[in-house]
Amino acid sequence: MKIKVFFFVLSCFFSVLFSFAYADDLSYENKQTEKFFDKRIRRYVDVAKGELLVKYKDLISIQSINTFNSQNNLKIVRTLSNKKIKLLKIADESKNSSLKDIVDAYNKNPLIEYAEPNFALYKLSVTPNDPYYYEQWGLPLIHANDGWDITKGNSDVIIAVVDSGIDFTHEDLQDKVWINPIEGSAGNKNNGIDDDGNGYIDDWEGWDFFASDNDPSDLDGHGTHVSGIAAAVTNNGKGVAGVSWNSKIMVVRVLNFRGMGFVDITADGVRYAADNGAKVINMSLGSYSFVDSMNEAVQYAYNKGCVLVAAAGNDGDPTVEYPASYENVIGVGSIGPDNNRSSFSTYNESVDVCAPGGDGGSSNSGNILSTYKGNAYAYSYGTSMSTPFVSGLASLIFAQNSTWANSQVINKIVSSADDLGTAGWDPYYGSGKINVYAALSFGSSSTQESTTKTIYAYPNPYTAGSSSGVVFEGLSGDERISIYTLSGNLVTSTTLTGGASWTWNGKNSSGAWVTRGIYIYFIGGSGVKKIGKIAIID
Ligand SMILES: [Ca+2]
Numbered sequence: 083m084k085i086k087v088f089f090f091v092l093s094c095f096f097s098v099l100f101s102f103a104y105a106d107d108l109s110y111e112n113k114q115t116e117k118f119f120d121k122r123i124r125r126y127v128d129v130a131k132g133e134l135l136v137k138y139k140d141l142i143s144i145q146s147i148n149t150f151n152s153q154n155n156l157k158i159v160r161t162l163s164n165k166k167i168k169l170l171k172i173a174d175e176s177k178n179s180s181l182k183d184i185v186d187a188y189n190k191n192p193l194i195e196y197a198e199p200n201f202a203l204y205k206l207s208v209t210p211n212d213p214y215y216y217e218q219w220g221l222p223l224i225h226a227n228d229g230w231d232i233t234k235g236n237s238d239v240i241i242a243v244v245d246s247g248i249d250f251t252h253e254d255l256q257d258k259v260w261i262n263p264i265e266g267s268a269g270n271k272n273n274g275i276d277d278d279g280n281g282y283i284d285d286w287e288g289w290d291f292f293a294s295d296n297d298p299s300d301l302d303g304h305g306t307h308v309s310g311i312a313a314a315v316t317n318n319g320k321g322v323a324g325v326s327w328n329s330k331i332m333v334v335r336v337l338n339f340r341g342m343g344f345v346d347i348t349a350d351g352v353r354y355a356a357d358n359g360a361k362v363i364n365m366s367l368g369s370y371s372f373v374d375s376m377n378e379a380v381q382y383a384y385n386k387g388c389v390l391v392a393a394a395g396n397d398g399d400p401t402v403e404y405p406a407s408y409e410n411v412i413g414v415g416s417i418g419p420d421n422n423r424s425s426f427s428t429y430n431e432s433v434d435v436c437a438p439g440g441d442g443g444s445s446n447s448g449n450i451l452s453t454y455k456g457n458a459y460a461y462s463y464g465t466s467m468s469t470p471f472v473s474g475l476a477s478l479i480f481a482q483n484s485t486w487a488n489s490q491v492i493n494k495i496v497s498s499a500d501d502l503g504t505a506g507w508d509p510y511y512g513s514g515k516i517n518v519y520a521a522l523s524f525g526s527s528s529t530q531e532s533t534t535k536t537i538y539a540y541p542n543p544y545t546a547g548s549s550s551g552v553v554f555e556g557l558s559g560d561e562r563i564s565i566y567t568l569s570g571n572l573v574t575s576t577t578l579t580g581g582a583s584w585t586w587n588g589k590n591s592s593g594a595w596v597t598r599g600i601y602i603y604f605i606g607g608s609g610v611k612k613i614g615k616i617a618i619i620d
């Protein structure tokens with residue numbers, strides 16, 4: 083009994099407070115809303131309860147305004163900066179006035195230019211409802227949540243994950259798998275016929291290049307983890323969020339149950355992705371050797387319009403890894419939650435940008451949570467994890483700009499990155515941390531296609547000890563150049579501090595002449611990745 087009395091007193095108090103509030107000014111912090119059916123968009127929206135914005139025509143008398151307002155149970159509470167517009171509110175809330183009827187009545191009055199409810203607005207930053215999203219520090223770190231206001235991707239943009247396959251039964255991935263439209267249609271799925279004539283029989287959900295069959299299920303877990311980072315089913319109330327909510331994942335299995343593969347099938351896998359409609363190819367894998375057949379497959383896919391993204395490596399030193407070091411591949415380094423380079427992240431000319439890859443620590447919280455085989459979720463770290471963040475971003479840019487060339491997408495990713503480390507491009511962070519929001523904010527503005535830099539190195543072959551050395555021309559003056567042996571040992575390295583040319587004197591970093599043979603040079607810089615061979619002869 084006492085409790086009821088208490089509530090009665092309290093409600094009286096509040097009603098007094100509210101009437102006072104809107105009579106004086108409007109209490110915006112506590113303003114109530116009601117639902118209003120907006121005929122123009124045919125849906126219910128939130129509007130301020132009992133409020134109306136009215137624009138009066140010129141030469142209307144204050145008397146006629148007041149008369150019409152009181153006939154409709156309204157009173158003026160505020161004049162907007164545009165003095166012709168008044169905010170009106172229901173004067174006596176005990177009378178049952180319908181906002182819809184009031185709006186209609188005011189719009190029919192010839193003295194009134196227009197009348198409309200005081201529509202509510204909401205902040206537009208997107209927080210997906212996936213329960214583990216709050217563990218996914220990597221997504222806000224690259225401003226993915228802000229970027230999702232602009233686009234959440236498009237199912238026409240396919241990301242090929244060239245990896246260990248995928249867990250097709252995973253609750254947070256199964257709806258995202260690319261289905262080959264011809265092989266996947268009824269009757270064609272497992273009929274033993276190569277219905278689309280692409281050379282792979284019944285490849286309706288990707289291909290297993292390791293086992294040469296049509297079941298690229300993940301026996302390792304790596305490919306499932308990578309796939310979830312790029313494009314897990316997002317905002318489904320389950321598991322994790324992916325960078326691209328709507329892209330499809332093409333499953334290309336080239337790594338076995340231990341996460342090991344070979345370049346022959348990987349090269350075929352990259353070509354398969356390019357030939358079957360992938361726009362983005364994620365390669366969270368690498369080896370130390372330059373392989374012509376693999377490089378040719380990468381360039382083939384690039385020339386078909388794909389954006390290729392590869393992990394820089396987990397050696398924590400400048401050791402060169404491929405495919406990240408091939409030309410036209412976005413090489414990705416790793417950062418931890420503090421924006422510092424992960425200690426394991428390879429630093430060299432291959433690094434174009436960096437993305438979250440974990441701190442490599444023993445506590446999970448600094449590492450990357452994603453989907454895992456067995457319909458599970460797991461933490462992992464490595465530049466393998468950084469790479470699909472960039473692939474996801476590439477797919478969002480393609481979704482926003484469907485006519486763009488791959489070079490424009492690459493340019494946008496690099497040019498919108500947040501610089502880290504020393505100013506400008508550097509071998510630790512590349513051009514910086516990817517920024518999804520920045521990449522999409524001005525995404526539709528025209529972007530220059532990356533100018534293909536022509537850099538010459540001559541004479542080549544070079545006779546050791548002759549003339550002045552091997553001259554590199556066509557440089558911008560801020561690049562880093564490294565010379566390696568064919569087996570990957572660093573001979574010498576320099577970071578330019580100006581000048582359009584640089585000369586290698588044919589000596590190693592200790593000042594000794596190198597022996598005859600083939601050497602590989604790498605040139606890295608902002609939007610620049612050049613690789614070439616120099617022959618040293620006696
Ligand atoms: Ca086929």
Ligand SMILES: [Ca+2]
Pocket residue numbers: 265270271272273274275276277283284285
């Ligand atoms: Ca078939």
Ligand SMILES: [Ca+2]
Pocket residue numbers: 212254314315316317318319320321322323
């Ligand atoms: Ca999810």
Ligand SMILES: [Ca+2]
Pocket residue numbers: 501502503504505506507508511512513514
């Ligand atoms: Ca930098």
